[in-house]
Amino acid sequence: MTSETATAEKITYDPLDPKVTDHPYPHYAQLREIAPVHYVPSMNGYVISRWDDVMQVLQDGKTFSSAQFWPELLGEYDPVPEVAPMISLDPPGHVRIRRLANKAFVPGKVNKMGDKIRRVANELIDDIIERHGNEGEFDFVWEFTALFPVTVIADVLGVDLAQREDFKHWVDSLLSAGNRAAYDEEKLAVIEQASKDIRAYFERVFEERKASPGEDLISGFIQAEIDGEKLTRSEVLNMAILLLIGGVETTTNLLGISFTHMKRIAGIQEKLRADPGLIASFVEEMLRYDGPVQMLFRHTTREVEMHGVTIPANTLVMPLLGAANHDERKYGAEAEEFVLERNPKEMMSFGQGPHFCLGFYLSRMEARLAIETLLERFEVLEPLTGEPKWMESYFARGPKGLPVRFKARG
Ligand code: HEM
Numbered sequence: 001m002t003s004e005t006a007t008a009e010k011i012t013y014d015p016l017d018p019k020v021t022d023h024p025y026p027h028y029a030q031l032r033e034i035a036p037v038h039y040v041p042s043m044n045g046y047v048i049s050r051w052d053d054v055m056q057v058l059q060d061g062k063t064f065s066s067a068q069f070w071p072e073l074l075g076e077y078d079p080v081p082e083v084a085p086m087i088s089l090d091p092p093g094h095v096r097i098r099r100l101a102n103k104a105f106v107p108g109k110v111n112k113m114g115d116k117i118r119r120v121a122n123e124l125i126d127d128i129i130e131r132h133g134n135e136g137e138f139d140f141v142w143e144f145t146a147l148f149p150v151t152v153i154a155d156v157l158g159v160d161l162a163q164r165e166d167f168k169h170w171v172d173s174l175l176s177a178g179n180r181a182a183y184d185e186e187k188l189a190v191i192e193q194a195s196k197d198i199r200a201y202f203e204r205v206f207e208e209r210k211a212s213p214g215e216d217l218i219s220g221f222i223q224a225e226i227d228g229e230k231l232t233r234s235e236v237l238n239m240a241i242l243l244l245i246g247g248v249e250t251t252t253n254l255l256g257i258s259f260t261h262m263k264r265i266a267g268i269q270e271k272l273r274a275d276p277g278l279i280a281s282f283v284e285e286m287l288r289y290d291g292p293v294q295m296l297f298r299h300t301t302r303e304v305e306m307h308g309v310t311i312p313a314n315t316l317v318m319p320l321l322g323a324a325n326h327d328e329r330k331y332g333a334e335a336e337e338f339v340l341e342r343n344p345k346e347m348m349s350f351g352q353g354p355h356f357c358l359g360f361y362l363s364r365m366e367a368r369l370a371i372e373t374l375l376e377r378f379e380v381l382e383p384l385t386g387e388p389k390w391m392e393s394y395f396a397r398g399p400k401g402l403p404v405r406f407k408a409r410g
């Protein structure tokens with residue numbers, strides 16, 4: 001037995017095993033320690049777990065291409081397979097479209113959405129109180145976090161709020177396509193239907209906005225010109241779907257994760273209630289400690305050697321953001337702990353390099369305003385468990401549901 005196979009045999013990390021994705025951090029620690037570049041047979045690719053190496057991969061888009069990202073994640077369930085979305089483009093195509101999208105998400109524009117975001121949170125809370133009274137229990141994921149970011153992004157895109165529960169269902173189903181290798185026909189049929197429905201929906205919106213443009217982002221994309229050229233219909237559809245996927249599940253999960261840990265970390269909610277000024281630091285450290293995106297996908301454009309392992313050309317490489325975020329080489333001895341005062345200046349949760357998250361500013365603001373509003377409106381908001389069921393995904397992380405006990409402020 002070679003030393004490489006002996007090491008590989010000790011490794012417990014398998015992204016297709018729900019026991020691993022429910023509690024991934026001890027597996028990441030093992031990878032960082034003994035196999036920082038490790039071949040995973042079930043994925044036919046290499047996982048990268050140390051901070052410096054993940055950084056190197058994400059910043060070097062020439063060697064580690066994004067072109068296969070979407071095909072890897074969605075496979076045959078991509079609703080717009082004829083063109084690659086921004087997240088799956090390498091330069092120069094990526095730069096062209098990213099420049100256009102950036103304009104909608106600069107801090108100046110996002111800051112103007114603060115009042116609207118607070119209003120969305122307050123309206124959802126009003127609905128909860130109307131349904132359940134001033135005291136009792138409800139599912140925080142289904143009745144708040146799943147609806148909050150989708151309402152915000154539906155407003156940005158200018159799409160119909162009446163369908164927000166469909167959006168959530170479509171996005172969840174599409175993201176679950178990442179695990180398609182392990183799914184039966186019934187589950188695959190649900191994904192296929194979601195893919196068709198989301199496309200049909202945005203085709204309709206495209207036609208409506210083309211005929212009568214509004215102030216929304218989809219109208220903006222239809223009218224925008226880059227170097228004298230308009231975006232094609234498929235490019236606009238793709239952008240809308242990417243923003244929906246990027247903007248919904250991630251922020252929903254950040255809030256679900258945050259409240260899960262309010263049950264696990266003793267006294268944390270009391271601290272935030274006593275000093276709401278700490279909520280911003282709480283969100284930053286939570287993003288590092290247990291982020292909603294656990295891994296990304298890249299493909300090598302040439303043979304690469306890292307830590308003595310040769311990765312062939314044209315091979316899947318998966319930088320593990322969650323593992324890099326707990327690297328003791330970067331964050332010191334307490335890397336595995338939640339430290340409210342840490343204020344990490346750098347984290348891997350939004351990626352790095354050319355594809356750094358477009359919604360970085362918006363999502364942090366959404367999370368902060370939601371938590372502020374929830375703690376203001378509820379004098380009690382206590383998760384009943386710190387061990388919820390987690391989503392079936394190695395890519396996205398978040399609780400599937402989270403029962404809470406609540407008491408509204410009179
Ligand atoms: C806590 C919430 C969020 C997290 C953790 C997150 C995470 C990420 C990560 C890790 C990437 C990098 C992908 C890569 O390098 O391949 C990314 C890209 C992206 N995110 Fe987010 N995201 C969040 C919220 C949002 C929101 C609210 C939006 C929409 C407004 C959004 C839109 C995008 C887009 C469009 C990209 C692709 C950028 C590009 O390819 O240039 N994200 N996000």
